[in-house]
Amino acid sequence: xxxxxxxxxxxxxxxxxxxxxxxxxxxxxxxxxxxxxxxxxxxxxxxxxxxxxxxxxxxxxxxxxxxxxxxxxxxxxxxxxxxxxxxxxxxxxxxxxxxxxxxxxxxxxxxxxxxxxxxxxxxxxxxxxxxxxxxxxxxxxxxxxxxxxxxxxxxxxxxxxxxxxxxxxxxxxxxxxxxxxxxxxxxxxxxxxxxxxxxxxxxxxxxxxxxxxxxxxxxxxxxxxxxxxxxxxxxxxxxxxxxxxxxxxxxxxxxxxxxxxxxxxxxxxxxxxxxxxxxxxxxxxxxxxxxxxxxxxxxxxxx
Numbered sequence: 006x007x008x009x010x011x012x013x014x015x016x017x018x019x020x021x022x023x024x025x026x027x028x029x030x031x032x033x034x035x036x037x038x039x040x041x042x043x044x045x046x047x048x049x050x051x052x053x054x055x056x057x058x059x060x061x062x063x064x065x066x067x068x069x070x071x072x073x074x075x076x077x078x079x080x081x082x083x084x085x086x087x088x089x090x091x092x093x094x095x096x097x098x099x100x101x102x103x104x105x106x107x108x109x110x111x112x113x114x115x116x117x118x119x120x121x122x123x124x125x126x127x128x129x130x131x132x133x134x135x136x137x138x139x140x141x142x143x144x145x146x147x148x149x150x151x152x153x154x155x156x157x158x159x160x161x162x163x164x165x166x167x168x169x170x171x172x173x174x175x176x177x178x179x180x181x182x183x184x185x186x187x188x189x190x191x192x193x194x195x196x197x198x199x200x201x202x203x204x205x206x207x208x209x210x211x212x213x214x215x216x217x218x219x220x221x222x223x224x225x226x227x228x229x230x231x232x233x234x235x236x237x238x239x240x241x242x243x244x245x246x247x248x249x250x251x252x253x254x255x256x257x258x259x260x261x262x263x264x265x266x267x268x269x270x271x272x273x274x275x276x277x278x279x280x281x282x283x284x285x286x287x288x289x290x291x292x293x294x295x296x297x298x299x300x301x302x303x304x305x306x307x308x
Contacts, residue, residue, distance in 0.1 A: 025260020050227025082195025096156025
């Protein structure tokens with residue numbers, strides 16, 4: 006049991022480590038491609054990679070289960086990234102980064118409302134507040150806080166959608182299918198639901214896509230941030246539960262700040278260092294539950 010928990014925690018950590026660095030690739034690609042082009046191409050690459058990794062069909066035991074995969078593709082791919090991209094075009098990137106980090110709070114709320122699960126104790130909420138304080142120190146290190154109601158509201162919706170995806174992902178994991186096959190089926194529906202927008206806004210040509218910087222960053226986003234990370238995230242959700250996996254999102258701004266200092270040579274100011282400490286402390290506090298509750302969680306009693 007404990008070794009399985011460690012595998013789940015390692016899978017969540019791998020996911021967050023990669024997702025925390027994707028901003029560099031996205032920043033490079035935005036000079037040549039539109040957000041919808043980047044989104045579509047990365048998931049096409051991810052989808053094809055998952056076919057190569059597991060070249061067999063997913064055969065469902067019940068036809069109605071198809072609805073869960075369609076819902077996962079809608080929420081985890083099409084809607085989440087669509088709302089996030091819209092938010093980024095209407096508000097500061099730092100605002101979006103902070104707001105998306107509240108997804109664990111919505112995961113807890115939706116778990117209690119829709120799944121009738123008992124909410125975590127005081128430590129979770131104290132850890133949430135501590136982590137959010139740290140994330141705000143990191144995100145607003147070199148700029149003033151500006152409120153953009155429409156863009157910020159879209160970011161809140163994106164956070165809510167990701168929380169819903171986490172719950173759907175947990176449900177899919179309980180069906181007992183291979184995680185590579187279920188992730189690929191999710192990608193299929195995500196791409197299918199993106200097609201109407203892609204058909205009207207996709208204009209990238211082969212010359213642009215063949216440029217080394219564009220190609221390499223698309224491959225990284227497709228293989229790493231999409232195929233690998235969605236598999237490891239879904240695997241972690243299946244072991245740890247949607248709430249405990251979701252709180253690892255707190256680490257994304259930490260990874261982003263460290264990567265910025267290393268790759269882009271942005272300074273690690275005392276304010277950022279304090280923010281890193283608060284964020285990591287909040288994550289540890291949120292994850293700190295006693296052994297009895299942890300055992301109950303694995304039995305499906307408490308998440």
